[in-house]
Amino acid sequence: MKANVAAKRDLHEEAGANPAPAVHAELKGVSRIYGVPGHGGVHALGPVDLTLRQGEFFSVVGPSGCGKSTLLDVLSGLSVPTEGSVSFEGKPVAGKVPDGVGVVFQEDATFPWLTVWDNIAFGLRRAGVDPAEIERRVNYAVGFVGLKDFAKAYPVQLSGGMRQRVCIARTLVMRPRLILLDEPFGALDAQTRLIMGDELLKLWRETGATVMLITHALDEAAMLSDRIGVMSSRPGRIIEEIETGWSRERDSRIASEDGFGQITARLWRLLREESLKAAGLAGGGS
Numbered sequence: 001m002k003a004n005v006a007a008k009r010d011l012h013e014e015a016g017a018n019p020a021p022a023v024h025a026e027l028k029g030v031s032r033i034y035g036v037p038g039h040g041g042v043h044a045l046g047p048v049d050l051t052l053r054q055g056e057f058f059s060v061v062g063p064s065g066c067g068k069s070t071l072l073d074v075l076s077g078l079s080v081p082t083e084g085s086v087s088f089e090g091k092p093v094a095g096k097v098p099d100g101v102g103v104v105f106q107e108d109a110t111f112p113w114l115t116v117w118d119n120i121a122f123g124l125r126r127a128g129v130d131p132a133e134i135e136r137r138v139n140y141a142v143g144f145v146g147l148k149d150f151a152k153a154y155p156v157q158l159s160g161g162m163r164q165r166v167c168i169a170r171t172l173v174m175r176p177r178l179i180l181l182d183e184p185f186g187a188l189d190a191q192t193r194l195i196m197g198d199e200l201l202k203l204w205r206e207t208g209a210t211v212m213l214i215t216h217a218l219d220e221a222a223m224l225s226d227r228i229g230v231m232s233s234r235p236g237r238i239i240e241e242i243e244t245g246w247s248r249e250r251d252s253r254i255a256s257e258d259g260f261g262q263i264t265a266r267l268w269r270l271l272r273e274e275s276l277k278a279a280g281l282a283g284g285g286s
């Protein structure tokens with residue numbers, strides 16, 4: 001998965017040739033209640049204030065059911081907040097995913113009737129992109145995610161990790177400036193997760209995109225992120241933001257660095273009580 005300067009253009013335009021507007025996604029006083037407030041509605045999220053800085057790798061961890069996916073849905077425009085406002089690059093987000101934002105979900109979202117190549121080309125075709133441009137971008141993306149030999153295969157012929165790479169490539173060919181990932185490696189075994197995490201870090205470095213990753217794995221958050229938002233139990237609020245201080249050139253081997261254990265221990269200190277609350281087991285001492 002080597003990327004040279006020319007090839008990088010296939011996933012992301014050169015800053016000088018077509019400057020991307022400054023990515024700046026923000027949630028202000030955002031709450032999400034499902035159903036009718038006060039009439040059995042579920043207060044899933046908030047209030048949350050969050051600013052994503054351009055080009056950072058931000059992860060969100062929190063107890064089960066605390067509103068992590070809701071946070072991502074609201075930020076992506078897939079869900080409308082009950083209160084508060086969401087903006088991306090200075091413009092309000094409401095009701096649809098803005099151009100420049102790409103979303104990758106946990107579940108296998110490949111189309112079983114399309115080949116790997118056609119799955120990746122799907123969004124570009126729908127957007128009416130010129131066929132020669134589609135050819136160029138998809139060929140590059142297929143190689144980038146290591147699926148060149150499987151371009152003509154159908155999803156059923158792939159492993160779970162390979163199918164997830166198809167989904168990531170399908171998002172990347174649209175050249176998102178903000179990539180939102182909801183537990184994208186949740187269904188994978190531990191080793192594949194580490195490898196996919198390293199691939200994600202490479203993509204993040206080479207495209208210059210801003211990334212927000214939802215994960216329940218504390219070591220994954222500690223390994224991949226510049227900054228980690230820790231959520232409370234439902235209704236989820238961000239109770240702490242932790243800067244990891246890692247260099248951009250990191251990979252999963254960072255787990256053996258001084259300081260890695262302190263980050264995961266701090267995350268667990270913050271999350272233990274919230275996780276007990278979420279599991280209905282709070283009050284059992286510290």
Ligand SMILES: Nc1ncnc2c1ncn2[C@@H]1O[C@H](COP(=O)(O)OP(=O)(O)OP(=O)(O)O)[C@@H](O)[C@H]1O
Binds near residue numbers: 034035042062068216
């Ligand atoms: N469409 C919906 N209608 C009603 N309630 C919902 C809906 N979506 C989510 N919820 C509820 O909102 C709360 C937060 O759900 P959400 O999926 O955002 O949490 P999560 O932190 O991503 O969960 P998990 O850790 O299990 O992935 C949960 O109590 C869930 O049952």
